[in-house]
Amino acid sequence: AAGELAPHVAMLVTPGMGHLIPLAELAKRLASRHGLTSTLLTFASTASATQRAFLASLPPAVASRALPPVDLSDLPAGSAIETRMSEECARSVPALTAVLADLRRTTRLVAFVADLFGADAFDAARAAGVRRRCLFFPTNLHVLTLMLHLPDLDVAQPGEFRDLPEPLRLPGCVPVPGPDVLMPLQDKSDPCYRWMVHHGAKYRDADAVLVNSFDAVEPGPAAVLRRPEPGRPAVFPVGPLIQSVHSKGGGAAECLEWLDRQPARSVVFVSFGSGGALPSEEMRELALGLEQSGQRFLWVVRSPSDGGAVNDNYYDAESKRDPFAYLPDGFVDRTRGVGMLVPSWAPQIRVLAHAATGGFLTHCGWNSVLESLAHGVPMVAWPLYAEQRQNAVMLAEGVGAAVRVPEAKGRAKIAAAVREVMEGVGRGAEVRRKVAELQKAAADGLRDGGNAAAALAEVVGTWMRGEDQGDE
Ligand code: UDP
Numbered sequence: 008a009a010g011e012l013a014p015h016v017a018m019l020v021t022p023g024m025g026h027l028i029p030l031a032e033l034a035k036r037l038a039s040r041h042g043l044t045s046t047l048l049t050f051a052s053t054a055s056a057t058q059r060a061f062l063a064s065l066p067p068a069v070a071s072r073a074l075p076p077v078d079l080s081d082l083p084a085g086s087a088i089e090t091r092m093s094e095e096c097a098r099s100v101p102a103l104t105a106v107l108a109d110l111r112r113t114t115r116l117v118a119f120v121a122d123l124f125g126a127d128a129f130d131a132a133r134a135a136g137v138r139r140r141c142l143f144f145p146t147n148l149h150v151l152t153l154m155l156h157l158p159d160l161d162v163a164q165p166g167e168f169r170d171l172p173e174p175l176r177l178p179g180c181v182p183v184p185g186p187d188v189l190m191p192l193q194d195k196s197d198p199c200y201r202w203m204v205h206h207g208a209k210y211r212d213a214d215a216v217l218v219n220s221f222d223a224v225e226p227g228p229a230a231v232l233r234r235p236e237p238g239r240p241a242v243f244p245v246g247p248l249i250q251s252v253h254s255k256g257g258g259a260a261e262c263l264e265w266l267d268r269q270p271a272r273s274v275v276f277v278s279f280g281s282g283g284a285l286p287s288e289e290m291r292e293l294a295l296g297l298e299q300s301g302q303r304f305l306w307v308v309r310s311p312s313d314g315g316a317v318n319d320n321y322y323d324a325e326s327k328r329d330p331f332a333y334l335p336d337g338f339v340d341r342t343r344g345v346g347m348l349v350p351s352w353a354p355q356i357r358v359l360a361h362a363a364t365g366g367f368l369t370h371c372g373w374n375s376v377l378e379s380l381a382h383g384v385p386m387v388a389w390p391l392y393a394e395q396r397q398n399a400v401m402l403a404e405g406v407g408a409a410v411r412v413p414e415a416k417g418r419a420k421i422a423a424a425v426r427e428v429m430e431g432v433g434r435g436a437e438v439r440r441k442v443a444e445l446q447k448a449a450a451d452g453l454r455d456g457g458n459a460a461a462a463l464a465e466v467v468g469t470w471m472r473g474e475d476q477g478d479e
Pocket of ligand 1: 023024025026028250278279280281282283307351352353354355356371372373374375376378
């Protein structure tokens with residue numbers, strides 16, 4: 008099958024820019040470092056304008072193809088996004104089998120990669136005769152450890168995680184208090200929980216797991232997972248894979264021009280990812296907390312989550328209502344000059360790379376965390392959903408790269424956390440030092456011979472050897 012064609016990889020992307028962006032980065036790196044081409048396979052449910060623009064901006068070595076739509080109308084209205092993604096994937100297996108069989112005919116297909124909610128697609132890869140099955144885990148080694156242990160925990164620990172009397176302790180990991188454990192696991196009667204247990208078991212069907220993390224940010228689980236273990240796929244931390252080019256969005260130029268006029272390291276960037284929104288009461292306290300902190304801020308303001316879920320905007324980041332209408336009276340006037348408000352979306356990478364940015368108040372979505380670390384920006388942690396609370400624990404209590412805002416989110420506590428990080432006082436001094444160290448470790452790992460570069464080269468090596476074993 009070899010011939011002149013470049014080796015090719017098919018990658019299944021479950022919905023969400025937070026899954027697409029790092030997988031696209033992986034595809035780009037496979038092309039530039041290893042000469043592989045790829046096809047990103049996307050679901051019909053996420054054919055948003057943002058996603059289309061993003062896919063169109065990718066280099067020619069990275070193609071994309073949308074799977075045919077599947078009917079999800081029988082799912083209950085309140086179904087969790089994780090349930091929707093998992094169902095969409097499971098129901099797409101027949102179509103995906105046909106697509107992979109077609110790619111095997113038309114390309115030199117060496118491997119299939121699925122992301123964290125796409126492990127059911129390994130059945131399609133098997134049926135289509137693709138030799139190598141690989142899981143791409145866009146979040147971190149702590150969450151991967153939990154997922155791999157989940158089928159056993161499900162049996163050993165019948166109660167709800169939030170009721171655990173002691174923090175959850177897993178090999179190498181920072182102990183996580185029950186209520187901070189991965190949100191989709193917090194209600195065992197929800198179908199979402201069953202799906203997660205299913206995925207955890209299905210991960211064992213992979214030959215290898217590529218993880219978008221790096222050893223220095225979570226040395227404990229890195230040491231454990233890098234050791235081979237019978238019955239568990241080999242684990243390769245290949246991150247941080249972060250966005251290098253940025254798709255254009257509304258308001259981009261305006262906020263970058265504003266940053267150009269601010270002193271170095273003086274601005275705290277405030278953003279809750281592509282889908283996050285706060286309840287209106289917390290949004291109000293945040294506004295007053297930022298004001299009270301006396302720091303300059305650039306805030307991506309979303310309409311509050313009242314009446315909806317905290318991840319209401321997940322499939323479509325455009326806020327539906329006027330978000331500024333929910334700010335406290337007089338806030339905009341009082342903070343004019345020190346504060347810049349952007350509705351819905353900001354060019355986050357460029358903001359984090361800007362010399363004026365000195366801190367990041369973040370929801371701790373893993374891409375945001377990696378982007379912050381890669382640019383040496385210390386964090387204020389304000390987690391919302393998914394695995395964000397766990398990430399906050401690991402960052403604030405583990406490696407020490409963030410100060411977490413306490414649970415009862417009043418303006419004074421918010422102001423204090425922001426000031427610690429921005430002024431380098433209290434815990435802020437150590438956080439700033441640690442983040443500088445992690446920035447260097449992240450960059451070193453990705454250079455030739457670095458940990459992450461070597462891990463990816465090793466996986467590519469197994470794909471090429473798989474091909475040598477011959478398919479026909
Ligand atoms: N992002 C952005 N502008 C925004 C909000 C988000 O560019 O206003 C990007 C951000 O840089 C990151 C991704 O969207 O790459 C969000 O991923 P993350 O894992 O942090 O959070 P999620 O959106 O999955 O909750």
